[in-house]
Amino acid sequence: MQVRRKQIVKRGMKWGLLLLLIMTVVLPVWAQESDSSEVTDDEVNAVAKEVYCPVCESTPLDVCETQACADWRELIREKLAQGQTKEEIFTYFADQYGDRVLATPPAEGLNLILWIWPVVAVVVGGFLFSRYMRNLRATAAAAPAVDVALPEDVPPPAKDDYVSRIEQELKKK
Template sequence: MFKILHKRYWGTAVLLLLGALLLATPVLAQDTVVTDNEVNEVAKDLFCPVCESTPLDVCPTQACADWRELIREQLAEGQSPEEVQAYFARQYGDGVLANPPKQGFNLILWLLPVVAIVLGGFFFSRYMRTLRTSAAGVAEDLEAEGAEAVQPPIAQDDYKARLEAELRNR
Protein backbone atom coordinates (compact mmCIF):
# COMPACT_ATOMS: atom_id res chain seq x y z
CA MET A 1 0.00 0.00 0.00
CA PHE A 2 2.85 2.42 0.80
CA LYS A 3 4.27 1.90 -2.68
CA ILE A 4 1.00 2.83 -4.36
CA LEU A 5 0.65 6.07 -2.37
CA HIS A 6 4.23 6.91 -3.03
CA LYS A 7 3.78 6.63 -6.81
CA ARG A 8 0.65 8.77 -6.78
CA TYR A 9 2.31 11.56 -4.78
CA TRP A 10 5.47 11.33 -6.84
CA GLY A 11 3.66 12.40 -9.99
CA THR A 12 1.96 15.28 -8.18
CA ALA A 13 5.27 16.47 -6.76
CA VAL A 14 6.88 16.44 -10.21
CA LEU A 15 3.99 18.43 -11.67
CA LEU A 16 4.18 20.99 -8.86
CA LEU A 17 7.93 21.36 -9.33
CA LEU A 18 7.54 21.89 -13.09
CA GLY A 19 4.82 24.48 -12.45
CA ALA A 20 7.06 26.37 -10.01
CA LEU A 21 9.92 26.37 -12.53
CA LEU A 22 7.62 27.68 -15.25
CA LEU A 23 6.51 30.51 -12.96
CA ALA A 24 10.10 31.36 -11.99
CA THR A 25 11.47 31.32 -15.55
CA PRO A 26 10.25 34.83 -16.52
CA VAL A 27 11.72 36.27 -13.34
CA LEU A 28 15.09 34.69 -14.06
CA ALA A 29 15.03 35.82 -17.68
CA GLN A 30 14.47 39.50 -16.85
CA ASP A 31 17.41 41.88 -17.11
CA THR A 32 18.34 43.66 -13.95
CA VAL A 33 16.84 47.13 -13.85
CA VAL A 34 19.45 49.84 -13.44
CA THR A 35 18.17 53.08 -11.91
CA ASP A 36 19.22 56.59 -12.89
CA ASN A 37 20.94 56.98 -9.53
CA GLU A 38 23.16 53.98 -10.22
CA VAL A 39 24.02 55.37 -13.66
CA ASN A 40 24.76 58.83 -12.20
CA GLU A 41 26.99 57.32 -9.50
CA VAL A 42 29.25 56.00 -12.27
CA ALA A 43 28.78 59.01 -14.58
CA LYS A 44 29.79 61.58 -11.94
CA ASP A 45 33.32 60.13 -11.94
CA LEU A 46 33.63 60.52 -15.73
CA PHE A 47 34.12 63.70 -17.74
CA CYS A 48 32.53 64.32 -21.12
CA PRO A 49 35.25 64.19 -23.80
CA VAL A 50 33.26 66.66 -25.93
CA CYS A 51 32.51 69.32 -23.29
CA GLU A 52 35.35 70.94 -21.36
CA SER A 53 35.53 69.69 -17.73
CA THR A 54 31.86 68.75 -17.48
CA PRO A 55 30.91 65.64 -15.50
CA LEU A 56 29.01 63.10 -17.55
CA ASP A 57 26.05 63.02 -15.14
CA VAL A 58 25.16 66.70 -15.72
CA CYS A 59 26.23 67.20 -19.33
CA PRO A 60 23.21 68.08 -21.52
CA THR A 61 24.62 66.95 -24.90
CA GLN A 62 23.21 64.06 -26.86
CA ALA A 63 26.60 62.35 -26.85
CA CYS A 64 26.56 62.28 -23.05
CA ALA A 65 23.01 60.95 -23.03
CA ASP A 66 24.21 58.13 -25.30
CA TRP A 67 27.17 57.44 -23.00
CA ARG A 68 24.88 57.35 -19.95
CA GLU A 69 22.73 54.81 -21.80
CA LEU A 70 25.89 52.79 -22.54
CA ILE A 71 26.71 52.88 -18.82
CA ARG A 72 23.18 51.65 -18.06
CA GLU A 73 23.60 48.74 -20.49
CA GLN A 74 26.98 47.76 -19.08
CA LEU A 75 25.68 47.84 -15.51
CA ALA A 76 22.66 45.76 -16.56
CA GLU A 77 25.06 43.18 -18.01
CA GLY A 78 26.60 42.87 -14.56
CA GLN A 79 29.77 44.94 -14.97
CA SER A 80 31.04 46.79 -11.92
CA PRO A 81 31.43 50.59 -11.87
CA GLU A 82 35.22 50.15 -11.99
CA GLU A 83 34.95 48.02 -15.11
CA VAL A 84 32.73 50.66 -16.77
CA GLN A 85 35.22 53.40 -15.93
CA ALA A 86 38.07 51.25 -17.25
CA TYR A 87 36.12 50.79 -20.49
CA PHE A 88 35.75 54.56 -20.93
CA ALA A 89 39.42 55.11 -20.06
CA ARG A 90 40.43 52.58 -22.74
CA GLN A 91 38.12 54.18 -25.32
CA TYR A 92 38.79 57.87 -24.64
CA GLY A 93 41.96 58.01 -22.53
CA ASP A 94 42.57 58.87 -18.87
CA GLY A 95 41.33 62.43 -19.49
CA VAL A 96 37.72 61.26 -19.07
CA LEU A 97 38.36 60.03 -15.51
CA ALA A 98 37.60 62.45 -12.68
CA ASN A 99 40.30 60.70 -10.62
CA PRO A 100 43.04 59.65 -13.05
CA PRO A 101 45.39 56.88 -11.92
CA LYS A 102 48.48 57.98 -10.04
CA GLN A 103 51.03 56.47 -12.41
CA GLY A 104 53.29 57.57 -15.25
CA PHE A 105 53.00 61.27 -16.17
CA ASN A 106 50.04 61.68 -13.80
CA LEU A 107 52.30 60.71 -10.91
CA ILE A 108 54.54 63.70 -11.71
CA LEU A 109 51.50 65.98 -11.60
CA TRP A 110 50.55 64.61 -8.18
CA LEU A 111 54.07 64.92 -6.73
CA LEU A 112 55.10 68.28 -8.24
CA PRO A 113 53.19 70.50 -5.74
CA VAL A 114 54.62 68.58 -2.78
CA VAL A 115 58.17 68.90 -4.09
CA ALA A 116 57.66 72.62 -4.81
CA ILE A 117 56.45 73.27 -1.25
CA VAL A 118 59.37 71.37 0.29
CA LEU A 119 61.94 73.19 -1.88
CA GLY A 120 60.28 76.54 -1.23
CA GLY A 121 60.42 75.95 2.53
CA PHE A 122 64.08 74.96 2.30
CA PHE A 123 65.08 78.08 0.36
CA PHE A 124 62.95 80.33 2.59
CA SER A 125 64.64 78.97 5.74
CA ARG A 126 68.09 79.54 4.23
CA TYR A 127 67.11 83.11 3.31
CA MET A 128 65.85 83.79 6.84
CA ARG A 129 69.06 82.33 8.33
CA THR A 130 71.11 84.65 6.09
CA LEU A 131 69.07 87.64 7.25
CA ARG A 132 69.57 86.71 10.92
CA THR A 133 73.33 86.31 10.54
CA SER A 134 73.64 89.63 8.69
CA ALA A 135 71.53 91.39 11.37
CA ALA A 136 73.69 89.86 14.09
CA GLY A 137 76.81 91.11 12.27
CA VAL A 138 75.41 94.66 12.09
CA ALA A 139 74.58 94.58 15.81
CA GLU A 140 78.13 93.47 16.63
CA ASP A 141 79.57 96.28 14.48
CA LEU A 142 77.46 98.86 16.31
CA GLU A 143 78.59 97.57 19.70
CA ALA A 144 82.20 97.70 18.56
CA GLU A 145 81.94 101.35 17.47
CA GLY A 146 80.70 102.31 20.89
CA ALA A 147 78.00 104.54 22.24
CA GLU A 148 79.44 107.74 20.67
CA ALA A 149 78.64 106.48 17.21
CA VAL A 150 74.96 106.29 18.04
CA GLN A 151 73.24 109.64 17.45
CA PRO A 152 70.75 110.89 20.00
CA PRO A 153 67.13 110.59 18.96
CA ILE A 154 65.34 113.60 17.49
CA ALA A 155 63.79 115.71 20.21
CA GLN A 156 60.07 115.13 20.10
CA ASP A 157 59.41 118.04 22.43
CA ASP A 158 60.74 120.56 19.89
CA TYR A 159 58.49 119.11 17.19
CA LYS A 160 55.44 119.21 19.45
CA ALA A 161 56.13 122.80 20.43
CA ARG A 162 56.36 123.94 16.79
CA LEU A 163 53.17 122.03 15.91
CA GLU A 164 51.22 123.59 18.80
CA ALA A 165 52.44 127.07 17.88
CA GLU A 166 51.39 126.61 14.29
CA LEU A 167 47.95 125.38 15.32
CA ARG A 168 47.46 128.40 17.59
CA ASN A 169 48.25 130.80 14.76
CA ARG A 170 45.37 129.57 12.73
Protein backbone atom coordinates in the same frame (compact mmCIF):
# COMPACT_ATOMS: atom_id res chain seq x y z
CA MET B 1 5.01 5.83 -41.02
CA GLN B 2 8.71 6.42 -40.92
CA VAL B 3 8.35 9.24 -43.33
CA ARG B 4 5.72 10.81 -41.18
CA ARG B 5 7.91 10.43 -38.13
CA LYS B 6 10.77 12.08 -39.98
CA GLN B 7 8.47 14.90 -40.89
CA ILE B 8 7.48 15.35 -37.31
CA VAL B 9 11.09 15.39 -36.19
CA LYS B 10 11.91 17.81 -38.95
CA ARG B 11 9.03 20.03 -38.00
CA GLY B 12 10.05 19.81 -34.38
CA MET B 13 13.58 20.81 -35.26
CA LYS B 14 12.26 23.69 -37.30
CA TRP B 15 10.24 24.94 -34.38
CA GLY B 16 13.10 24.30 -32.05
CA LEU B 17 15.47 26.30 -34.22
CA LEU B 18 12.99 29.10 -34.49
CA LEU B 19 12.51 29.12 -30.77
CA LEU B 20 16.28 29.13 -30.29
CA LEU B 21 16.58 31.97 -32.73
CA ILE B 22 13.91 33.92 -30.95
CA MET B 23 15.55 33.19 -27.65
CA THR B 24 18.97 34.36 -28.77
CA VAL B 25 17.58 37.55 -30.20
CA VAL B 26 14.84 38.47 -27.78
CA LEU B 27 15.88 37.04 -24.47
CA PRO B 28 19.13 38.98 -23.93
CA VAL B 29 17.39 42.19 -24.84
CA TRP B 30 14.59 41.40 -22.48
CA ALA B 31 17.04 40.37 -19.77
CA GLN B 32 19.07 43.53 -20.23
CA GLU B 33 16.05 45.78 -20.19
CA SER B 34 14.88 44.27 -17.00
CA ASP B 35 18.31 44.60 -15.38
CA SER B 36 18.92 48.14 -16.64
CA SER B 37 15.71 49.36 -15.19
CA GLU B 38 16.84 48.11 -11.84
CA VAL B 39 19.87 50.39 -11.97
CA THR B 40 18.85 53.68 -10.38
CA ASP B 41 19.74 57.10 -11.74
CA ASP B 42 21.72 57.66 -8.55
CA GLU B 43 23.95 54.69 -9.28
CA VAL B 44 24.49 55.93 -12.82
CA ASN B 45 25.25 59.47 -11.63
CA ALA B 46 27.70 58.21 -9.04
CA VAL B 47 29.80 56.85 -11.90
CA ALA B 48 28.98 59.56 -14.46
CA LYS B 49 30.10 62.27 -12.02
CA GLU B 50 33.69 61.10 -12.34
CA VAL B 51 33.73 60.60 -16.08
CA TYR B 52 34.20 63.71 -18.19
CA CYS B 53 32.59 64.30 -21.53
CA PRO B 54 35.10 63.39 -24.25
CA VAL B 55 33.60 65.94 -26.64
CA CYS B 56 32.94 68.98 -24.47
CA GLU B 57 35.87 69.06 -22.09
CA SER B 58 35.55 70.02 -18.43
CA THR B 59 31.97 68.82 -18.20
CA PRO B 60 31.20 65.66 -16.25
CA LEU B 61 28.82 63.18 -17.88
CA ASP B 62 26.16 63.56 -15.19
CA VAL B 63 25.46 67.18 -16.13
CA CYS B 64 26.44 67.19 -19.79
CA GLU B 65 23.54 68.12 -22.07
CA THR B 66 24.63 66.62 -25.37
CA GLN B 67 22.96 63.57 -26.92
CA ALA B 68 26.32 61.80 -26.94
CA CYS B 69 26.52 62.14 -23.17
CA ALA B 70 22.98 60.88 -22.74
CA ASP B 71 24.05 57.79 -24.73
CA TRP B 72 27.14 57.40 -22.55
CA ARG B 73 25.01 57.58 -19.43
CA GLU B 74 22.85 54.83 -20.90
CA LEU B 75 26.01 52.84 -21.57
CA ILE B 76 27.03 53.24 -17.94
CA ARG B 77 23.58 52.01 -16.91
CA GLU B 78 23.94 48.90 -19.08
CA LYS B 79 27.39 48.16 -17.75
CA LEU B 80 26.21 48.53 -14.19
CA ALA B 81 23.34 46.17 -15.02
CA GLN B 82 25.86 43.66 -16.31
CA GLY B 83 27.44 43.81 -12.90
CA GLN B 84 30.52 45.82 -13.81
CA THR B 85 32.17 47.82 -11.05
CA LYS B 86 32.86 51.54 -11.09
CA GLU B 87 36.55 50.87 -11.78
CA GLU B 88 35.80 48.55 -14.69
CA ILE B 89 33.62 51.22 -16.27
CA PHE B 90 36.32 53.86 -15.74
CA THR B 91 38.82 51.54 -17.41
CA TYR B 92 36.44 51.01 -20.32
CA PHE B 93 36.02 54.75 -20.89
CA ALA B 94 39.74 55.41 -20.50
CA ASP B 95 40.53 52.71 -23.07
CA GLN B 96 37.99 54.11 -25.48
CA TYR B 97 38.63 57.83 -25.16
CA GLY B 98 41.90 58.25 -23.29
CA ASP B 99 42.71 59.17 -19.69
CA ARG B 100 41.39 62.68 -20.13
CA VAL B 101 37.82 61.48 -19.58
CA LEU B 102 38.60 60.51 -15.99
CA ALA B 103 38.21 63.00 -13.14
CA THR B 104 41.14 61.30 -11.44
CA PRO B 105 43.64 60.13 -14.03
CA PRO B 106 45.42 56.83 -13.29
CA ALA B 107 48.55 57.40 -11.20
CA GLU B 108 51.02 56.22 -13.80
CA GLY B 109 53.47 57.65 -16.31
CA LEU B 110 53.45 61.41 -16.65
CA ASN B 111 50.31 61.61 -14.50
CA LEU B 112 52.48 60.87 -11.47
CA ILE B 113 53.49 64.52 -11.63
CA LEU B 114 50.05 65.37 -10.29
CA TRP B 115 50.87 63.59 -7.05
CA ILE B 116 54.57 64.44 -6.87
CA TRP B 117 54.29 68.13 -7.73
CA PRO B 118 52.31 69.27 -4.66
CA VAL B 119 54.84 67.51 -2.43
CA VAL B 120 57.73 69.04 -4.38
CA ALA B 121 56.13 72.49 -4.20
CA VAL B 122 55.84 72.23 -0.43
CA VAL B 123 59.24 70.64 0.22
CA VAL B 124 61.33 72.70 -2.20
CA GLY B 125 59.35 75.85 -1.44
CA GLY B 126 59.72 75.19 2.27
CA PHE B 127 63.46 74.68 1.86
CA LEU B 128 63.90 77.90 -0.12
CA PHE B 129 61.82 79.92 2.33
CA SER B 130 63.63 78.56 5.36
CA ARG B 131 66.98 79.29 3.72
CA TYR B 132 65.81 82.81 2.94
CA MET B 133 64.65 83.32 6.50
CA ARG B 134 67.86 81.93 7.93
CA ASN B 135 69.84 84.30 5.72
CA LEU B 136 67.81 87.20 7.05
CA ARG B 137 68.61 86.03 10.54
CA ALA B 138 72.28 85.72 9.74
CA THR B 139 72.23 89.38 8.78
CA ALA B 140 70.97 90.02 12.27
CA ALA B 141 73.90 88.21 13.83
CA ALA B 142 76.37 90.00 11.57
CA ALA B 143 75.00 93.45 12.27
CA PRO B 144 73.83 93.55 15.87
CA ALA B 145 73.93 97.34 15.85
CA VAL B 146 70.76 97.45 13.78
CA ASP B 147 69.21 95.01 16.15
CA VAL B 148 69.75 97.21 19.15
CA ALA B 149 68.94 100.44 17.41
CA LEU B 150 65.62 99.41 15.96
CA PRO B 151 63.25 98.44 18.71
CA GLU B 152 63.20 101.73 20.58
CA ASP B 153 59.47 102.12 20.23
CA VAL B 154 58.75 98.48 20.73
CA PRO B 155 56.52 97.66 23.69
CA PRO B 156 57.48 95.07 26.29
CA PRO B 157 56.96 91.55 24.99
CA ALA B 158 53.96 90.79 27.15
CA LYS B 159 51.88 93.46 25.51
CA ASP B 160 50.31 93.53 22.11
CA ASP B 161 52.16 96.13 20.09
CA TYR B 162 48.93 97.30 18.61
CA VAL B 163 47.17 97.79 21.92
CA SER B 164 50.01 100.02 23.04
CA ARG B 165 49.75 101.97 19.81
CA ILE B 166 46.13 102.67 20.55
CA GLU B 167 47.11 103.81 24.00
CA GLN B 168 49.75 106.14 22.64
CA GLU B 169 47.29 107.54 20.18
CA LEU B 170 44.74 108.12 22.90
CA LYS B 171 47.29 109.78 25.16
CA LYS B 172 47.98 112.28 22.43
CA LYS B 173 44.36 113.41 22.43
